[in-house]
Amino acid sequence: MTQTPAVASKTALKTATELDSRRARLRSDIRLAARVLPTHYPLGTFIAVNPLAGLQNMPFEQAIRRAGDLYGSCGTLPESTFRSLYDQGRITDADLDKALTRRYPNLLDEPPLQVGGRRLAATELLRADLLHGATIPDPLRRNRIRCEEVAPEVADTVDAQSAKWSAAFLGEAGWPMPGREGGFYSAWRDLAPTDRSLPRAVRAELRATAMRPDDAVLAGLDALGVAEDMQLTYLQAHLTRLPGWAAHVQWRADREPGINLLQYLAMRLSYESALLTHHRGGPADDALQQAGWLEPPVARDRAAHLLTVLGMAEATEAEMPTVARILAALPVPARAMIWQNAFEGHYHDQLLTDLSSHQRIAPVQAHTQLVTCIDTRSEGLRRHLEARGEYETFGFAGFFAVAIAFTDLLAGAPAQLCPVLISASHDISEEPAPESGSIAVRRVAGATRLAGAESAFHAAKESMAGPFALAEAAGWVAAPLSAAKTMSPSAIGGLRRRLRNLISPAAPTVLTVDSMPLTERVLFAQATLKTIGLTRDFGRLLVLCGHESSSENNPYQASLDCGACGGQGGGPNARTAAVILNQIEVRDELRRSGIDIPGHTVVIAALHDTTTDQVTVLDTHLIPPSHRTDVDRLNTDLVHAGRALAAERCDILPGAARRRSPTNAARHVAGRSVDWAQVYPEWGLAGNAAFIIGPRELTRGIDLQRRTFLHSYGADVDLDGTALETILTAPLVVAQWINCQYYFSTVAPEVFGAGTKTIHNVVGNVGVMAGHVGDLRLGLPQQSVRHGDQLLHEPQRLLAVIEAPLERIDTVIERNPILQQLFGNDWVTVAAREHPGQPWRRWTRTGWRDWTETDCPSVVYNKEMI
């Protein structure tokens, strides 16, 4: 029976709609699958992120286990490392007992056990298990693609091909990928069938892939027999095979056309389907079995092992079940979290005790107020500067509330100088100052010549025949120069700087902010001053001090710059904010809102180089003669503070002699910053562990060891909680990203860390690969978190310490789901009190508890979860 034209048309329409629906559903599934991918920023704007941000809707413990299934990654340090920390006294019995009883409050009611003639408390038994129990292997990836299960070598081929074509498309190679302008999938589809490294049958199969990438993915899923309800999980398994490339493609897709995850997956699934179809060879042994994955030991075996270790092998058969029953409460895979909680608890308790017990230093009438970034490295600078006398310091996000797109004098592409949580709202350009005369012209011309020479040198290096000619023409000078740079980096660094200044001299410039409406300028000024609680008692100088880092030959330079300025130096933001705060019309408006900046206060900008600890006052030509003496005093004190900080840092910098004099230390760190062979220019934010929100009196005088973000806050000038809400929903969120970036780069370096810098190959501005092939590396390099076997970053989740009314904190949390997620799911611990002298309280989902109270159980997950 034939269909009538009307029925046929209806059927075709229905089929077309079904296909469209399937395609749309596929796009959603890809988006959802990609949630588990970290965000991967390009090297030039490296921003610290929580690689497990997509799992933040889960409790931390559950999220790391899920990540283990997806990536085969560890979620904490190994138990052996925790045991070493215990041996060093960094984790004590008391810390372990507190962690155990917080998780299992019933342990306190458990009567002591009689084992082998000895009395043993339940917590003692579990503690012994933590210390001596047999460990289990690291997690293995369980969510796997078909070929991973049946033919791992095919999975490796799919990965190798995917990495090759991704690098070809994204890597800014000297020879662009043919057909690149038509988009990734189209270019790949044209080229892949010509790849002679693949068998002929596979190439024929690839030649027949669908024109549309969504149809290619659907065809691949059908060919591999993936049911529709398993589609998302399967796509996730593909994305997590090479998370670096997948994460970068996802980042790129939301910013420019050409490539997206749909096209990337179309390539992967087409390869997998074609290669498996023509794969010869038997099924592989199960990878889990191959890797020796074992079920954790049962409680009875654990009991027997433990009693032997404790020298209580004479325990009777009747006593064994009791021991096993207690041990069963703490499954082996859950032990690592007890260690983690105890490790963090040790630091938390110590920090809160220090904050409670130190004598508050009454605020002095300061001649200079210095506002730095909240960055942990600023804590050292503030501490040393305050020790010089009448200085008052504050912490605020280093973009100083001005989210700008900045174009410098050389007029390149504007830099987005603001946290990635927001978009730049104003274009700010640098113009020659009226008094700059011909210097500005010389600067631009010189910089253009230098950039041209550099560009020509690199182009010659990367072209086909150029390197031969280059070696002939420039080898005689390049070789000795390279040797000199290696042997004497400081001298060559100084020479290069002088040459650069000669060719392209620094010129006085100004920033024009008139394009910003007055209301917005006033809003920026208010946001900064009210949030940090600086509304009166202004000194003669108010210094806005941004920060940047200088290092050579360092693809991870941006990770050392200011995160609040989009991974770039914070100088332009500080300069812009200083201009605004010096404007008479802005001060008039501020006065109406109760912020009276007196006429004798001059706002200046400065820049802290965190590698050298030198602080440079910017725009000195704008400083009025009346304040030159104040700035001279500031410069002197900043030099002393910087040298003292450099000496402090030298204690932990690899290769730096301990107990250097401040002057020698300053010389040493300056040398590191120009040494192209130095893989440890500075430690960045390693060690970060807490975020303190409160007035400086809370922390002034305490050596916080550059481990804390310090955000100034005055609860008494923020009655409606607006400033607190701003701090908790932006700087704290970014600090938590940084904290998690360091955490996971340390505990799971294979997946979420970038490995050693010494074998890195830079792929354009995209990222780095370890060696010449493979995945883009995520996270921070090994040299950012450890030196040899020594952990320089101790991975601990962030502790937020807040001095503010508890009801106000509750109100802010209640109206911001992101905070409920961070605090309620144990990604951040919150300790707070309203006034000095009061005991610290712990925020929990069920209300505030005394900090020391152990009877406030943390969430316990059922056995299946753990």
Add this chain to the structure above:
Amino acid sequence: MTPTLTKMTKVEVVVRGDEAPAVRELIGSVGATGYTSLSGVSGLGHNGYHQGRLLFNQQATLELIITVVPNARVEALLAGLRPLLDASSGVLFVTETYVSRPDYFS
């Protein structure tokens, strides 16, 4: 004279700012010719109160995205939107609407 109106479907979606790119991509993929979006919306919903505009965080606030599509494209759009909303907090409204210049929307 009253202009001739054409019946179409209006789809309104409220999602977190960081989910908005996924919704916008989906709208484009089913052939919708455009959308209107409104950031920093506040309100009370299934997951409690959502704060509106935050000073320095545009990702955590809610965004309202509105599009109008010919009826033939609704099914595909909803097929894609549904799983996104099942996996995150957000709401979806689908209503009949009338437009005077249908060529703008198809």
